[in-house]
Amino acid sequence: MAKSPKATTSRRPTRKPRARSAAVPPSADIEDLAPSGVLAGPTSAAPALRSGLLRWYDAHRRDLPWRFPAAPGREGREKRAYAVWVSEVMLQQTRVPVVIDYYSRWMARWPTVETLAAATQEEVNEMWAGLGYYRRARFLLEGAKQIAEKGEFPSTASTLRQVRGIGDYTAGAIASIAFNEVTPLVDGNVVRVISRLFAIADNPKESSTVKRFWELAGQLVDPSRPGDFNQAMMELGATLCSKTKPDCSQCPVSSHCQALVLSHENPLIGVTDYPRVVPKAKPRSDFAAVCVVQIEQGLEQEMAAGKCNFFLLIKRPEEGLLAGLWEFPSVLVDECKTDPLNRRKEMDRYLKRLVDIDVEQKSNLVLREDVGQHVHVFSHIRLTMHVELMVLKIKGDMGQVCNKGRDSTKLKLVDESSIDSMGLTSGIRKVYNMVKAFKEKKLSEQTQMPTKKRNRRQKQ
Numbered sequence: 001m002a003k004s005p006k007a008t009t010s011r012r013p014t015r016k017p018r019a020r021s022a023a024v025p026p027s028a029d030i031e032d033l034a035p036s037g038v039l040a041g042p043t044s045a046a047p048a049l050r051s052g053l054l055r056w057y058d059a060h061r062r063d064l065p066w067r068f069p070a071a072p073g074r075e076g077r078e079k080r081a082y083a084v085w086v087s088e089v090m091l092q093q094t095r096v097p098v099v100i101d102y103y104s105r106w107m108a109r110w111p112t113v114e115t116l117a118a119a120t121q122e123e124v125n126e127m128w129a130g131l132g133y134y135r136r137a138r139f140l141l142e143g144a145k146q147i148a149e150k151g152e153f154p155s156t157a158s159t160l161r162q163v164r165g166i167g168d169y170t171a172g173a174i175a176s177i178a179f180n181e182v183t184p185l186v187d188g189n190v191v192r193v194i195s196r197l198f199a200i201a202d203n204p205k206e207s208s209t210v211k212r213f214w215e216l217a218g219q220l221v222d223p224s225r226p227g228d229f230n231q232a233m234m235e236l237g238a239t240l241c242s243k244t245k246p247d248c249s250q251c252p253v254s255s256h257c258q259a260l261v262l263s264h265e266n267p268l269i270g271v272t273d274y275p276r277v278v279p280k281a282k283p284r285s286d287f288a289a290v291c292v293v294q295i296e297q298g299l300e301q302e303m304a305a306g307k308c309n310f311f312l313l314i315k316r317p318e319e320g321l322l323a324g325l326w327e328f329p330s331v332l333v334d335e336c337k338t339d340p341l342n343r344r345k346e347m348d349r350y351l352k353r354l355v356d357i358d359v360e361q362k363s364n365l366v367l368r369e370d371v372g373q374h375v376h377v378f379s380h381i382r383l384t385m386h387v388e389l390m391v392l393k394i395k396g397d398m399g400q401v402c403n404k405g406r407d408s409t410k411l412k413l414v415d416e417s418s419i420d421s422m423g424l425t426s427g428i429r430k431v432y433n434m435v436k437a438f439k440e441k442k443l444s445e446q447t448q449m450p451t452k453k454r455n456r457r458q459k460q
């Protein structure tokens with residue numbers, strides 16, 4: 001009897017799960033899949049699966065802003081291709097309801113690939129702020145420039161793959177949905193559906209398994225409606241065939257589902273055993289000292305009204321994590337050196353080197369306090385940020401602060417109202433909000449304090 005991936009793994013940890021080998025021959029494709037009479041052959045099972053899935057998709061598909069019919073002609077198809085491209089890249093980042101909002105704003109600003117090509121990286125980053133993984137936004141812009149320069153949107157999966165940032169999945173999506181090429185696509189949802197349809201228990205991250213998913217998806221794709229078929233597979237994975245609670249009783253392809261058959265035959269097997277869950281590698285732990293430098297300038301009254309507060313932002317290097325994005329001054333510190341004294345020492349050195357701010361000149365320093373910690377988890381890094389607020393008072397020309405730095409193009413001062421509305425990465429936005437809440441708390445404590453005590457404290 002076939003074993004579930006879970007059961008097999010626990011008994012023989014060093015061996016691969018064998019559920020698939022019992023249910024599906026290793027070299028099986030859709031033409032061969034006939035155990036238990038589930039998929040009966042190329043002429044009957046595949047067409048039945050396709051038509052069942054497409055019928056369901058026609059009746060139940062979600063109405064989404066990027067799912068519009070292409071207008072006739074090349075221009076209409078290219079517009080559709082651009083919409084598919086932008087939406088698919090965003091969908092790789094987050095959930096559909098969030099994407100709808102980002103997509104709508106993006107399209108209102110850059111309705112065509114040519115308008116996007118004319119944008120700056122800064123503008124694109126601002127629009128992308130909050131979606132994370134900014135490399136995708138950079139590639140979207142670089143790809144748009146490449147296409148605009150060529151004067152034509154590539155229309156096949158193989159030519160689309162030559163565009164910066166377009167990989168196999170996005171190429172398959174654009175080619176099939178916008179240009180009707182009979183080509184498959186495989187994303188996380190499709191992996192789930194195919195793993196279950198074919199009861200594939202192999203590690204879904206292994207390259208041989210990934211290749212197999214692509215082969216099977218290629219054999220399944222509908223020759224007359226490839227784009228709709230691919231979207232239907234993704235839709236099924238995103239809705240009925242969900243990770244933890246698949247609704248098999250409503251599934252349009254349940255009669256073809258090997259995992260369902262196995263689950264009926266063996267109570268130890270569940271459809272959710274497919275695909276095999278592969279434990280994620282533990283993210284690396286990094287630690288950073290982050291200093292929100294607030295610079296005050298001008299008259300006391302104006303400062304009190306918050307009109308003259310500026311924040312120092314630094315541009316990250318053009319390569320690596322959060323490449324080219326603006327952040328508050330940050331330095332990585334060793335885990336064993338995250339104590340306040342050491343963090344401040346590191347930060348002072350950094351500020352002196354970068355902007356020629358000498359924190360030790362106490363006359364400039366109005367306040368310096370630890371605000372707290374914020375942990376931001378990237379795909380492979382768990383970054384603990386130790387945040388402090390430093391308020392400095394500058395007399396004279398504010399521009400001097402940036403101009404004195406080693407590279408003034410990498411520094412900028414942003415006033416309070418602009419920072420509220422600018423596109424910051426979600427980690428930096430959280431740090432800023434922490435500082436804001438800290439200042440508000442401090443202010444309310446001060447206003448509640450009797451005047452004498454307050455004056456005495458201010459003099460200290």
Ligand code: SF4
Nearest residue numbers: 241248251254257271
């Ligand atoms: S029958 Fe269930 S497990 Fe199989 S494809 Fe449909 S929803 Fe997924």
